[in-house]
Amino acid sequence: MTDVSLGFLADRLPSDRLSLDPTDRAEYDADWGRSGGDPDVVVWPESTDEVAAVLAACDERGVPVTPYAAGSGIEGAALATTGGVTLDTTRMDGVGPVRPDDLQMDVAPGAVGGDVEAAAADRGLVCPPFPQSAAFSTIGGMVATGASGTQTVKYGEVGDWVLGLEAVLADGTVIETGSRARKSSSGYDLTALLVGSEGTLAVVTRVTLALAPEPRARRAGRATFETLDDATAAVARVVREGVDVATLELVDPLTARMASAHADADVPPDPSVYVEIHDGTEAGADAEATRCESVLSAAGGAVSFADDPAEMERIWAARRQAVDAIKTWDPDRTPLTVGDVTVPIGSFPEMVRSVRSIGAEYGFDVPAFGHAGDGNVHYAVLVDPDDPDEVARGKEASDRIVERALALEGTSTGEHGVGLGKQSYMSDEHGAAVGAMRAVKDALDPNGTLNPETALPPAQ
Numbered sequence: 001m002t003d004v005s006l007g008f009l010a011d012r013l014p015s016d017r018l019s020l021d022p023t024d025r026a027e028y029d030a031d032w033g034r035s036g037g038d039p040d041v042v043v044w045p046e047s048t049d050e051v052a053a054v055l056a057a058c059d060e061r062g063v064p065v066t067p068y069a070a071g072s073g074i075e076g077a078a079l080a081t082t083g084g085v086t087l088d089t090t091r092m093d094g095v096g097p098v099r100p101d102d103l104q105m106d107v108a109p110g111a112v113g114g115d116v117e118a119a120a121a122d123r124g125l126v127c128p129p130f131p132q133s134a135a136f137s138t139i140g141g142m143v144a145t146g147a148s149g150t151q152t153v154k155y156g157e158v159g160d161w162v163l164g165l166e167a168v169l170a171d172g173t174v175i176e177t178g179s180r181a182r183k184s185s186s187g188y189d190l191t192a193l194l195v196g197s198e199g200t201l202a203v204v205t206r207v208t209l210a211l212a213p214e215p216r217a218r219r220a221g222r223a224t225f226e227t228l229d230d231a232t233a234a235v236a237r238v239v240r241e242g243v244d245v246a247t248l249e250l251v252d253p254l255t256a257r258m259a260s261a262h263a264d265a266d267v268p269p270d271p272s273v274y275v276e277i278h279d280g281t282e283a284g285a286d287a288e289a290t291r292c293e294s295v296l297s298a299a300g301g302a303v304s305f306a307d308d309p310a311e312m313e314r315i316w317a318a319r320r321q322a323v324d325a326i327k328t329w330d331p332d333r334t335p336l337t338v339g340d341v342t343v344p345i346g347s348f349p350e351m352v353r354s355v356r357s358i359g360a361e362y363g364f365d366v367p368a369f370g371h372a373g374d375g376n377v378h379y380a381v382l383v384d385p386d387d388p389d390e391v392a393r394g395k396e397a398s399d400r401i402v403e404r405a406l407a408l409e410g411t412s413t414g415e416h417g418v419g420l421g422k423q424s425y426m427s428d429e430h431g432a433a434v435g436a437m438r439a440v441k442d443a444l445d446p447n448g449t450l451n452p453e454t455a456l457p458p459a460q
């Protein structure tokens with residue numbers, strides 16, 4: 001805990017925007033994946049000017065400020081572990097205006113993805129790269145973590161759909177990045193720099209998002225395989241052969257069991273690959289579905305494209321809950337980590353094999369699922385938190401999985417971000433580039449007040 005009194009903030013914000021109350025502060029001690037936040041003060045700004053006033057005042061006094069949005073992050077990036085101010089962005093939740101002629105819209109950082117999707121859908125538009133958590137996670141959180149989702153294999157990541165940002169720097173300076181044009185080569189790409197920066201470089205106060213027309217035709221299908229190896233090889237083949245899939249997801253048998261139990265739904269238990277195709281015409285969608293089917297069949301899959309879209313949606317809805325299912329699976333065990341390593345697609349089968357075999361070596365049955373078309377593997381190591389030996393084994397198994405991903409020239413995190421959980425891998429993953437990242441941090445936040453404990457490993 002730092003010694004922060006309300007005085008200097010109370011002068012700058014209306015009284016309903018801040019609290020020292022322990023009950024309020026306790027709301028911010030954890031995100032979805034980790035705990036350890038201990039803010040002295042919570043603020044709920046309602047405008048860019050209020051964010052700027054808080055940051056400037058804290059910067060002058062060296063008080064840490066940690067942005068916190070929906071708290072659905074997995075790696076603890078929103079936790080004020082050194083005390084100071086937690087800046088909750090969720091009252092800044094305006095959606096729009098939508099500019100349908102330009103295929104874009106402005107969104108305040110605390111708006112949840114579901115509200116953005118609904119506003120776009122009213123105009124026949126979509127923003128396709130959102131994460132599975134879009135119903136409750138915010139745009140600011142998605143931008144800050146570099147999020148992506150099930151449709152990234154076709155449409156890219158959230159960051160690819162950000163045309164520009166309004167953001168407040170540590171000293172309270174308000175900047176605008178990017179432009180409303182679809183492309184620009186003017187100046188350094190500060191939008192890209194802020195995407196994935198986890199609230200360590202600036203607080204995002206407005207996002208200009210690109211939109212696309214709703215795809216006119218969709219097909220959804222599923223292929224089951226005798227073995228997990230067959231399923232992962234099929235994924236790599238679909239990508240390599242250039243089948244135009246909008247979604248290409250893997251569900252292994254353990255994940256299917258977990259999702260079925262959690263959602264009280266029947267997710268079929270075989271190693272499965274879920275596919276969605278989007279196209280501008282019904283004939284085009286049929287042609288691509290046929291091509292997809294033949295590639296999956298040639299790889300050994302039993303393929304069915306949905307005769308009953310409602311049934312497919314039921315299965316999907318259960319799959320969407322796989323992350324939450326991990327938490328409720330075993331009442332005596334908690335996830336030490338829900339990892340999201342990502343590797344080049346050719347190494348995807350090897351990565352899934354490694355997740356399973358490393359888990360088994362340490363005595364854990366580790367589920368493997370994820371946005372397979374991107375080479376992304378989610379996994380979870382579940383441990384009894386009261387058993388130090390099991391926790392230590394789990395930690396070692398998790399480290400080995402990440403090390404394997406890096407050896408395969410992949411990344412420790414494809415979408416969840418670094419937070420507190422992945423910091424220890426940053427030097428191995430990025431080498432001397434970590435020094436360059438620190439130089440950027442020092443230049444934009446010389447007093448080190450913005451979310452100081454997350455993302456970058458401690459300076460040597």
Ligand SMILES: Cc1cc2nc3c(=O)[nH]c(=O)nc-3n(C[C@H](O)[C@H](O)[C@H](O)COP(=O)(O)OP(=O)(O)OC[C@H]3O[C@@H](n4cnc5c(N)ncnc54)[C@H](O)[C@@H]3O)c2cc1C
Pocket residue numbers: 031032066067068069070071072073074077078089109110130131132133136137138139140141142143144145146147148149150198199200202203204205321323324415416451454
């Ligand atoms: C069930 C479930 C499914 C999920 N599925 C996916 C998935 O498919 N893909 C994926 O990528 N992630 C997924 N996640 C992880 C999580 O939802 C994402 O990381 C999401 O982007 C976090 O958004 P949030 O609003 O909860 O942010 P928080 O967790 O509150 O914050 C995350 C980070 O963003 C920073 N931040 C928040 N707002 C701002 C702002 N305005 N300016 C600057 N920094 C800010 C915080 O300081 C922190 O560093 C899932 C999580 C759950 C629980």
